[in-house]
Amino acid sequence: METATEPAQRWTQKSLLALIFTNVFTLRFLTAWILLTGVARIFDFTIWACPVYSTLEVKCPGCGLTRAVEALLWGNWAEAMELHLFAFPALVAAIGTLIVTFASPSLRDRLLNPILAIDQRLALGWVLLALFFLHWMMNLCTAS
Secondary structure (H helix, E strand, O other): OOOOOHHHHHHHOOOHHHHHHOOHHHHHHHHHHHHHHHHHHHOOOOOOOOHHHHHHOOOOOOOOHHHHHHHHHOOOHHHHHHHOOOHHHHHHHHHHHHHHHHOOHHHHHHHHHHHHHHHHHHOHHHHHHHHHHHHHHHHHHHOO
């Protein structure tokens, strides 16, 4: 008989999303980062300058993503999509991360197993990562 944590362990070796969402430390780190960034944006406080842009003077892959998610939360869909195309997936991932972080292990498995099954078949995490970097490369090529 499978325990509540065994399904998550079964997926861990097989997909990018499983590596992220089945590791408790990673979930807690992401949750803390999401909350810290959100509070900083509410009070118009910059946590730090982008290390990629500060060092290389090139926009990083996530440049504008925080502002895009904020615009999305305020209902400014057009502005959000203009700032970063991955605003909606980032918002869904942030909400999912918060839910999964505070869920019991059995509820976490019930929520994650269908997503991880889809990820297993479609390599969804890797596809999203590739599209994220393709979006970045296109922005670099069209930047003036």
